[in-house]
């Protein structure tokens with residue numbers, strides 16, 4: 001047994017002489033800001049900090065969203081000893097310059113105040129076209145025709161209405177219960193923790209909005225890390241074909257370092273149970289990528305979608321989607 005481990009096992013029985021040190025009293029403020037590696041290092045220094053680190057680790061596994069969503073999204077791992085996945089949380093897409101360097105996680109002191117769940121959605125007083133028509137997507141469920149179109153518009157910055165407007169369905173964060181489970185082969189996976197009806201909004205794919213140059217450079221690094229060992233990147237490229245048919249708008253969203261629960265959605269070769277939709281909010285330059293249920297999803301079912309077309313490449317990752325039409329290889333984005 002190494003010296004530090006011996007020291008640690010002795011702590012279990014002993015009273016911590018540092019218990020009343022002023023720094024220990026600041027631990028609740030400081031430790032939630034630490035990365036898992038920093039937390040592990042600090043937990044080796046004394047019994048009190050070791051106990052506090054354990055508490056923080058448990059609290060982190062209760063909610064991936066760091067209290068930034070209306071509902072907690074817990075991690076469950078029956079496969080190995082990872083209690084949670086570490087990333088910074090952003091409920092909606094952000095610019096890299098807005099991405100925090102650090103964010104507290106694991107203490108109720110930092111819980112963000114969010115709108116209450118199930119808040120009733122009022123009518124809208126603004127006079128934008130969509131609202132005058134009763135809200136293009138004001139209902140809780142979308143019809144399949146709308147889903148197949150792949151593009152929808154919502155009220156936004158340039159409207160006078162607020163977040164409670166019926167035509168801002170995708171802007172209020174999570175409204176369905178989700179959980180994150182660990183799978184031996186696929187890593188973390190996002191699951192429904194309640195029945196989700198066909199057409200219901202599930203979540204946005206949030207992350208850092210990158211220029212194509214930055215996306216290409218990050219993808220190269222991610223590919224190298226993936227080849228070297230266990231690493232999951234979450235960089236997605238969305239192409240919107242503009243009405244002229246001649247141009248295409250490209251949106252690069254990277255949820256690897258900063259993102260939301262959608263970064264845990266795995267690929268399924270059969271198209272999965274989620275449809276993607278580009279949502280344009282009036283006044284916003286770029287659309288947001290949102291997921292809607294493409295069929296009724298039972299409680300306890302994994303949420304999946306198709307990452308795109310399979311392209312033959314030598315180092316494609318193995319696909320474990322388990323669908324009868326599985327191609328055996330994950331689609332890869334040529335950034």
Ligand SMILES: C[S@@+](CC[C@H](N)C(=O)[O-])C[C@H]1O[C@@H](n2cnc3c(N)ncnc32)[C@H](O)[C@@H]1O
Pocket residue numbers: 085185186187188189231232233234235263264265266267268317318319320321330
């Ligand atoms: C956006 S992340 C999804 C969450 C990821 N499983 C994790 O642990 O963070 C994409 C990565 O998940 C893994 N993945 C997604 N779908 C998969 C599948 N059908 N089979 C195997 N691995 C998959 C691959 O490593 C892929 O690069």
